[in-house]
Every structure is written in C-alpha cells, then in structure tokens.
Amino acid sequence: MRQPLLVALLAGATTAFGFAPFDLFPVPFATLGVLFALWRRAATSRGAAWLGFTWGIGCFLAGVSWVYVSLHDVGGMVMPLAVAATLAFCAVLAVFPALAGYLYRRVATRLLAIGGAAQTGPRLNAPAAPVYWDILLLAGVWVLTEWLRGWVLTGFPWLAIGYSQTPPSPLAGYAPIIGVFGISLLVAGVSSWLTFAWRKPLAWIAVAAIFIGGQALRGVEWTQPVGEPVTVSLLQGNIPQSLKWVPGNLPLSMNTYAQLAAEHPAQLVVLPETAIPLLFDQIPRDLLRRFAAAGDVLIGSAVRSPDGGYTNGAIALTPELQMQHYSKVHLVPYGEYVPPGFAWFFGLVNIPMSNFRPGPPNQKPLAAAGQRVMPNICYEDLFGEEILAGLPEATLLINLSNTAWFGDSLAQPQHLQIARMRALETGRPMLRATNTGMTAAIDPHGRVIAVLPPFVADALTVSVRGYAGSTPFSRVGNRAAVLLAALACLPALLAGQRRRRMLR
Template sequence: MKPAVRLAAAGAAGLLAVAGFAPLGLFPLPLLSLATLLWLTDRCAPRAAALTGFVFGLGWFLGGVSWVHVSLHDFGGMPMIISLLATFLFCVYLSFFPAVACAAQCWLRPGRVLYAPLFAGLWALTEWLRGTLLTGFPWLASGYAHAPPSPLAGYVPVFGVHGAGWVAALIAALLAAAALQRMTWRPAIVSLVALLAGGALLGAIRWTEPTGRTLTVSLLQGNVPQSLKWVPERLPDSMQTYLDLARTWPADLVVLPETAIPLPYDEIDPDWLADVRRTGRDVLMGAITIGRDGDGAARYFNSAVALGRDDARYSKSHLVAFGEFTPPLFAWTLSLLSIPMSDFGRGAAVQPPLDLAGEKVAVNICYEDVFGEELIAAARDATLLVNVSNTAWFGDSLAQPQHLQIAQLRALEMGRPMLRATNTGMTAAIGADGRVIAALPPFQRAGLRVELSGHQGLTPFMRWGNVPVVIGALLLIGAAMVRRKASR
C-alpha cells in the first residue's frame, strides 16, 4: 500500500471512531477503527507505524474535541487564527499517544500469541498516560464509548474506563490478527465470544446496593448564555431565573450549577440566598468562594456550597489549564484570552463527602468527573455523586453529550447515582448502573426532579483503581521485550 493511501485511510478511520461516542453512540465503530489501524500498520517499520498512528489520532481528536476552539475563540476572545492553531497543536499533542502505541507494537514485533494482548496493553497504557501527564486529558478514552448498552460496560465497575478500553482494543486486535492471518478465525471468534460474554456476566452483578432511603432531587438548568453570564446588567435576571426555578422545583435536595451566580458567594444578597434555601431540605449551589491557599494567600476558589451551612462546601481540586490556572511559562497567553476568574486556588486533593438531605454526597465540579481514579477517595464514604458544570463555554457542540457519557462511566465505576446540574446542558440523573434515568434537553431553562436512592458498598475499581491496567500492560511489554531479545 502506498504511504499516502495508508495515511489517508488512517485519518479516515480515526475520524470514524468519533461516531462511536456520544451523541451517536455507535460503539462498534471504534473497535473497527482500531482494527483498521492495526491492519494498516502491520509489518510497517516503527517510524512508519508511528506516523500512521499519529494521523489516526489527528482524525480522531480533530473530529472529537474541536469544541476546544469554541471556548478559546467564541467565548475566550482569542483571535480566530491563533485559536485554530492552538486547537490544532493541542490535537497534535494528543495524537502522539496513539503514535507511540503503534510504533511500540511494530518495534516489539510480538509473535502470534502476544500480538493481540500486547496491542491492547499498549493502547490502554498510552491512554492512561494521556489522562495523567501534564494534568491529563483522558477525554475520548476508548472505554467511554462503552457506556450502556454496550456489552463491554460490565467491565467498567471492575477495571474502570481504561480496563474497558483494554478489552475493546483486545477485540480490535483479535479482528485484525484474524484478518492478517496471524491467527485463524476459529480461536479469534471463540475469544471474542468469551470477552462479550464476560462483559454480560459482569454487567449482571450489582456491586453496590441501595441504602433503602429515597429522596427527591431537583437539578436546575438556568440556560444563561455564556456571552451574557458575566455582564453586570444581566445579574438580576440570572438571580431571578434561579430563584424562580428553585421555587418551581422544590425537593429534598436542590442543586444549582457551577458558578450559578457570577459573584463571590459572600457578596450575594443574603435575602436571595435565604429565599433559595427555603426551596429544599438542602440546597447545593456552585459558587465562587474566597479562602486561603496552602501558602496562606487569599484566593478565589471554584466551589459548591450548601446554602445556610458554612461547614458544608467543596472546592475544586483538579483545575483546567488556561481556564482556571495558567501553567508555568504560559503567562503570556493571558493577553490573548478574556476569561473571567481564570486564576483559582486549588482545593484539597481529598475532601470528605457533604451531609446533604440525609445522604453523603461526593461533589465534583465540571471537568473533574473525567478523572475517575481521583474521585475514589470521596466516593468510598458517599452514597451519591453530584457534578455541577457550566459547559456553556463550549456552545452547541459535541462537548455536552460527550460529558454526559463520561458521567455515565463514573456512575458505573463507583456504583453510585450521578447527578448533573449544568447551566446549558446536559442536566441529567444517572443510575448506579450507568443508565440515564432522565435528562433535560440542552439550551432550555428548566428543572429536572427525580426520586432515587443512594447506594453503598465498593466496586472492584474503587478498591484497586487503574493499578491492574497499568501493571498488566507493563508485564505484557516486559514479556514482549524478553521475546524480542531472545528472537534476535
């Protein structure tokens, strides 16, 4: 195959994989895309394989996370040319990880037995690294395509999203190995059936159980346009919007989204806070708070506050680079962006659940729910997970349905319901089985009231996190290196 044809096919395969994630959710497509990538790189030199994997990544990420440009240009005020360049370079960085996986597969030259397991391990390890290095960006990790009803969803409570990605990559590699005649179709099909059956059997297990208590929860979606959210003249309308929604949708627990009112919490009218507080047994609101960081300096924090209870609040720990903090050596970017409140303090890495409406609530804010392993500590003692977000930064893009799908995987990993209150969408309640109980249409001003029970107990993933995935991948790489040395 000519190099140009191979690279064009790799880019198309990467772009096709995006349809496997929300909103389309055609979960078999990423499997076929990965199988195509392996077929394209078979018997390539490591450098050619790396370039093919890199182009696959460009198609995947340019198609899947192009909404980064929306936040930088449409709402961050960055000039279009610079914003497009920054988005492209970001996707270039992300594409290095599939490039490494493909190059390593070809360099190690695994035999028939190790061929499929090694690629699965390499793929899972590089995705884990992508979600870890430089604060991490695990968005569109392969496992996220396998929210219910995917038969691979059963692996998520056991091995997490990267474990599901490992199994998905193994299925893709088995298909490629059979097509390339590295193994016969009969053992490949038997292995595929076993993997799918394993997912179905694991999916039938309920790792956690309801507490036996039920409560009503109202999730409020104010639909305040991002372009108007921080306009001072718009403040009274925003406050009236959320007060009206809270009065219309009272519940045991009422949840308002991230930075629902664009003022420091201590500056919000106490009478308004008292009025909203009376609409629920407890009210949790995303708010800007003022506190002190580890050095004792006064800082703003992106927080969630239980109204009327100063002792019940959570401050965001995993901040978004350039949106909530500026990485070292990048202070010059501030002159290109006009993002309000873009220098937050960092909350403690581990914060206990909040006692709200008779439940233990583990709170996370916006982007934090992308990092499953970081939520384990608080979720162990929690019965509910609550996420407050403002994805208006990304407009009407793939970001919102993708974020909802990510939350489904978090609910599965932790075996607990996940409640999402957002400004413009997707506001939703997700069951402990990862299925969406109810969701509001995006870009509508509304409330969502559901009745549910908290859950208790530990999933296997909560006990060991990503350790089995990382160790398993390293062991496979070690075995392949030993074999390569022996064959030479």
C-alpha cells in the same frame, strides 16, 4: 506512504462515531483494527508513529473540535489563533497514539520479527512470536499510552476508547471491575484479535467469551441502596456565557435560579458551577435562603481563600445557612489557572474568574438531605481515580458544570457519557447540574434515567436513593488496568529476548 496516512486519518475521524451522541459502540473495534493493520505493515517505527499521529489527528479533530467553540465563539479569540490553538491541542493529544505505534513497531520489528523491516533482516530462521503475543502487545501499548494521556501535563483522557462502551455495550459490565482503561484494553484486544486472528477458532471463542461475560456482569449489583429516597431538583438556568459576566445582567442569573428553585422545591436543590457570577461571600443571604427554602442546597461557586486567593468549588447549605465546602482539586489549565510562562494567553481570550487555587486532595463528602454527597466540578469527573477519594463514604455523586463554554457542540453529550462511566465504576448514582445542558440523572448501572433538553431554562426533579458498598474498581482504581496492560506486553518482550538469544 501517502495512502496509508489518508486511511489512518479517515479511520481516526470515523472513531468519533463510536462516542456520544452517535453511540455506535462497534465502530472503534473497526477503526482500531485499521490502525493496527497499518502499524503491522509499517516498515519502520517512525512510519508507525506517523500513522498513529495521523489517526489521532483525525480522531481528535472530529471529536474535540469544540475546543474551537470555547476559544473563538465563547472566549472571543480571533479566528486564525483559535484555529491554530485547536490544531495544536489536537496535535498534542495525537502524540500518544503516535507513541503507541512507535513502541509497538519497535518491539515487533526488532524483537519479534513480525512484518515491516523485520522481513528483510538477517537470520529469519529464528522463530517469530506467535500471533497471540503480538495481539497482546498491541492492546498493552495502546492502553499504557492512553493512560499516560490521562496523566501527563495534568492529563486529558477525553475520548479514551473505553468511554465508547457505555450501555448498551456488553463491555460496560467490566467497568465496575477494571474501569474505563480496562475496557480500552478489551476493545484493543478484541480489535487486534479480529484483525489478525479472525481465521482461528480460538479468537472467536475468546471474543464471544469477553462479550458474554460483560453482558452477564451488567446484572451484578456491586453496591446496595441505603436509606429512603430523596427528591433532588437539578437547576439548569441556560444563561449564555456572553451574558452571564456582564455586570448589568447579574439580576438575570439571580432571578432565573431563584424562580427555578421556587417552582421545583425538593429536599436537595442543586445549582451548577458558577450559577451566580459572584464570589460566594458576595451572594446576598436572602437569595441563598430562597434557594434553601424547601431543604438543603448545593451551589457551585468560587470561594475566597484566607490568603486572598480563591478556589472553585461547591457549597452545601442547610435552610439555616450552615455551610460545608468542597474545593475543586483538578483545575483546567489555561482556564482556571495559568501554567508558568503562559500569562500572555489571557490577553488572547476572555476568561473571567481564572487563576484559581487547587483544593486539598482527599476531601470528604458533604452531608446534604440525609446523603453523603461527593461533588465534582466541571471536568473533574473525567478522572475516575480522583472520584474515588470520597468513597466508600459517599452515597451520591453530583457533577456541577458550566457547559456554556462549549456551545452547541459534541462536548455536552460526550461529557454526559463520561459521567455515565463514573457511575458504572463506582456503583453510585451520578447527578449532573449544568448551566446549558446536559442536566441528567444517571443510575449506578450507567443508565440515563432522566435528562433535560439542552439550552432551556428548566429543572429536573428526580427521586434517588443513595448507594453504599464498593466495586472492585473503587478499591484499586486504575492500577488493575495498568497492570493488565503491562502484563499484556510481557509475553512479547520475553519472546523477543528468547529470539535474540537464538540469533547470537
């Protein structure tokens, strides 16, 4: 068993090359194929689970090791605890591919008589399931467990396989229809078909049709531009996290962003999450007027609640300082709020301004610069279905992030790739204003039209048009992908029931 586990570990680690910044989108097809082949050869469901877990450890250690940077380099957690916390975090994420392996092997062994222990079972004269049903089962259980990872314990669908297929992958064309989890279903399906049915002409025909169809769909205009172009300046102050929250350094943040706003006037000026390390009612009014000297402003800031708490959010201001407010809904556990029983965690790491209150669901877009702007804060754009709350009214999506927490790591390009998927799914431009990078403008087809280098104090000024209309995904969300994944499992389950009746 040791050699298959090593192969699974290496395959999982290699999967990270399929995501940004490497963008080798064919890689996940191969590495998933390796995992699926190992699952098919596993003798038991428990063995398949360990293979899935090991693959997940490799994938997440390689892909989200920036958690260590957040905890140790930025948060000040001592190294042994930061290493242990990072390993524990990756282990929790690896449970989901382990669950996929367990479910697949259990069905394949007990119901379909495919591979593993089923080959030594009694009465094997009963017909096994066709290989195509087995392929569908693999893809279905993979996506169902990946979707669960985006939901259980508030969810963390980072490195969902579908994210690897942003442009130039032909499969990006399916994003406006079935979203990131639907693309994961296609990747898993293609991978299993090429692994187990590569000698069958039908497999190659099906795979070719999927890629040709995706490429054709990339040219479809699901939404339409509306109104006149507006100029937007996205400010990137590049204030290190180690300096931002030192009381004596408050003028550094204030002067940096005031100067950037003055040097890059626009109809809409956007400052990132917690650009000024104060509650919004503590920010001097004259500073806000400087930000809004040329037009409207959108600023990420904490806002005091009437009950004495505070929310993380975005405030839209006119030059007359008329205010609209969006409150962040999906908070970061351990960073923005304390899960029950984990208050001790904040004694191990330095996290300023934590314990936020979540905002109400289904908030409406903010009016700014003639657009209907739907903000999302930090990793809220990781949850595609939640972005839909502001649609179809929103004409423009804007992400405000304080990426200084992640240092110089893979998190920055990975987060940009996630934002590209949201633009594809919704058919809306996505603008990103970040503290240290990657500040960028993305068109409705998921293409980066402009981006600032990370770790520089600068502004990105772009001309954008709002978009109206709805993509199929914006109408149904993840329901389509989850339903397709469940239907993919159905033929195998029905075949298994038929086989069990024949064995009686």
